[in-house]
Amino acid sequence: MVGKLLYDLPFGTETSTPVSHQELGYVRGVRGNYWPIGWRTAKRIFDSVPATPEDVFLDLGSGKGRAVLLAAGRPYKRVIGVEVSPELHRVAVRNRVRSRRRVRCGAIELVNADALDYAIPDDVTVAFLFNPFRGPIFESVARRLAESAKRAPRTLTIVYANPQEEEALRAVGARLVSRAGPEGEESRSHWVDVYRL
Numbered sequence: 457m458v459g460k461l462l463y464d465l466p467f468g469t470e471t472s473t474p475v476s477h478q479e480l481g482y483v484r485g486v487r488g489n490y491w492p493i494g495w496r497t498a499k500r501i502f503d504s505v506p507a508t509p510e511d512v513f514l515d516l517g518s519g520k521g522r523a524v525l526l527a528a529g530r531p532y533k534r535v536i537g538v539e540v541s542p543e544l545h546r547v548a549v550r551n552r553v554r555s556r557r558r559v560r561c562g563a564i565e566l567v568n569a570d571a572l573d574y575a576i577p578d579d580v581t582v583a584f585l586f587n588p589f590r591g592p593i594f595e596s597v598a599r600r601l602a603e604s605a606k607r608a609p610r611t612l613t614i615v616y617a618n619p620q621e622e623e624a625l626r627a628v629g630a631r632l633v634s635r636a637g638p639e640g641e642e643s644r645s646h647w648v649d650v651y652r653l
């Protein structure tokens with residue numbers, strides 16, 4: 457609620473209302489609900505991952521754009537959000553227009569596409585996934601992130617919130633560098649894993 461007061465209301469953005477997988481027309485277990493990353497969790501993430509004028513941030517499953525817009529408040533060279541739902545993409549585009557006053561990164565790309573069909577740009581250095589999809593979609597994305605890191609050698613940081621498909625990341629050679637969650641919180645839905653390729 458405090459986050460909404462601080463970050464959504466002053467700018468007239470709407471990132472807070474969840475949307476169920478039924479409303480989005482998804483098959484449960486493949487794609488999940490729209491649920492925005494928590495404000496506090498996001499701050500923890502952005503305080504700990506690279507954000508320099510050479511870094512490029514990519515949110516795969518960007519929903520209404522909360523993580524993209526928070527990333528754009530950091531000095532990234534480019535910030536990209538890829539969202540499969542046309543409705544959520546439209547809300548994200550509106551939110552971007554309304555956020556002009558708070559962004560530092562001038563290059564924000566919002567793409568309405570399935571992550572399965574999206575070609576990972578070879579300059580992405582931080583890939584963010586908030587448990588957007590499972591199974592074969594996740595495996596394909598993990599494989600293509602690893603291929604990109606091979607094609608254009610660089611350190612690629614993968615931030616995986618509510619991690620459910622760690623095996624797919626390990627299978628492509630990603631190395632777990634940190635796992636964090638609120639103190640005393642056992643549920644993995646509150647974890648944030650950071651991997652490196």
Ligand SMILES: C[S@@+](CC[C@H](N)C(=O)[O-])C[C@H]1O[C@@H](n2cnc3c(N)ncnc32)[C@H](O)[C@@H]1O
Nearest residue numbers: 487491492493517518519522540570571586588
């Ligand atoms: C848990 S929400 C995260 C939203 C946003 N990243 C954030 O942190 O606020 C996951 C999002 O992934 C999207 N999604 C699911 N499958 C997708 C796919 N194959 N390609 C792109 N987006 C997808 C959903 O529509 C939803 O908006």
